[in-house]
Amino acid sequence: MNPQIRKNQPVGVLSSFIFKYSGYLIFILVALYFAARSPAFLTLQNVKNILLQSSALGIIACGMTAIIVGGGSHVVRGGIDLSLANNMALNAAVTSFMVASGYPVWVAIGTALAASILVGAINAFSVVKLGFIPLLGTLSMMYILQGVQLLITKNTVISISDPFLKAVANGALFGIPVAVWMFAVSGAAVYLLFHRTVLGNWMYAAGGNPDAARAAGIPVHFVVALTYIIGSITAAAASLIIVSRLSGTVPGVGDLMLLDVLLAGLMSAIFSRLAQPNIAGTVLSALFVGMLSNGFTLINVPTYWVFAIKGVLILGAVSITTTQQRKVMRHV
Amino acid sequence: MYKAARAKALLMSLIILMTALLSACTTNGGGAGNGSPAATGTAEAGGGVTATAANTDQAGGAPASDSGLKGVVDGLPVPSLAGKTIGISVIGTQDNNDRQAYQGQIDRIKELGGTVIAADGERNDQKAIADIENLITQKPDAIIKHLGDTKVFANALEKVKAANIPLFTIDHPSEFSITNHMSDNYYIGSSLARHMFEDIDGEGKVAVFNGFYGVQACRIRYDQMKYVAKDYPKVEFIEPELQDVIPGTIEDARKKIQDLLVKYPKKGDLKAVWACWDIPQIGAAQAIDAAGRSDIKVYGVDAEPAALDLVADPKSSFTLDVAQEPYKLGQAAVDTAARYLAGEKIPKTVYLEPFIVTKDNVEEIRKKLTAGGS
Structure with missing residues (x-):
């Protein structure tokens, strides 16, 4: 991304290579390990499974990354949306409730999308106009959304069956599952927006140094608000996959996903030489999380080990990134 | 340069650590969490060594050899599973009931x-x-699926059928399942209700x-309870009904019952608390016992160890529980799969007998459960 940084590094060629590509290396090492242990891992069907199982997480994690980019990655003051996973769950609840109540599926999906965007807009308003710390503003929104979901679902499973949703769940186009297409299209759209347009540069500028960005004439408020709206749209798209796969909605579906979403968003930095959150990295992180779950089942790791190993792998990835980040900071 | 070397060392040690962890646990094989080292060893060697060795000489090319073991439910011979791979998908391993069913399947295979x-x-339906997709x-x-909401898993189980893999279920009726295995939930539901209304x-x-309600076992027990209630016209159900949640079930139920105690402060206002399983009732009994409301009785199902502790406590409001044998349920599902794969005729549903646990017989039942389970 920034060539002079590379030139200035006085460290060994091999170690700097390893650090620059640490994320990819770990990804490939883990994949090779699974492939060596299970002949089923690299089959076409299994690769499709990993993509399918990572789709919802990947889409919504792109939204989380967008918000982190626009708001800056400072742990406390930076951009974050803790309500994002519950926004998705709200969307799932609204869709399921309306379809179960007899509304056409398109009306249900449209209403749910509007509800999600409204939530995103309220988050944007509270962060940009009222100046809330995103961590707190969106945390309160998360609780509100949990409450609203309870009101809608009565905390029960809402089961629906609809030909369109069934097609999203089990259907395929050119041999590739519909959900994976949705993942590919939304991932590509957010990637292009962030890494190939002026608006994308503005978002990085607003997150990196808002004062400098403002001085350069970038409408920082508008840009930050936009990231929350983008996030809410990804939540709606992910919800469509979830509702299809679960044939409705189940209680707690948002809470269960929140940490994975945050993880994929923040871990995206390990797939970047500058250790910055980015969209391609987010897609890879989501695939990494999906691949771990899938691989552990395939190589028959006792379930009691899975969390510990997941934690160690992620710790490894993050410690490498942190070291890398420090190196980059020294040379900037 | 020094820093670079240190960073390199850090990276190398992390990679070594990860490899060590991964290989350490994969040699464990079968996925048995609390399985004994001996059991794991035989799994590596290709499963129940003694059982297969005993019948290889008599098998002599026959498609399905007898394992020498008897079915856990009917005592009839069960064919060997030698050379067969069975995929099992449990809903979670948080509760004793789940763990037992899980272990019963693994050990029996x-x-x-x-x-x-x-x-x-991991009690996460998406996971x-x-x-199930990864098993396919x-x-x-064959695949054995344990528990879960019938409609939520319909799409996934349809894929099992489409892949032509025989599917068996435990506490999960499904149009795609060949045989479902469950405790006699009709009996559990009606007897629990009769005891409660009489008490x-x-x-x-x-x-x-x-x-x-979407989980079959709960639906049957609830419907049976309501059916019995028709003959007890003076029993009144508090509306709206309470909703138990997963996770955080015990804590959540405790709060809900505490709220209810505030709403019904007078002795005799509230007579009993019912649930189709034990976990919320543990929280309910805790709330009631702490408030000293000995006038309220608590009823549950599953014989969770913590629930049995409460039943055994003469001062606790936990009055009656119904014990299932989840370990045996897991074993029974494997027996059915083995018979099906050997071409034998198998039933649509396999029922297991439950036991009523009262304050009087709790120790006796506890011994029985320990002997039959892990």
């Missing part, structure tokens, strides 16, 4: 000489659906947790 691929849904990829000879002299208010 090994005893019968088969290979296990085990997946734990459990992914597990590995083309096992409160057939009148007064009853609070009901009904968060999981």
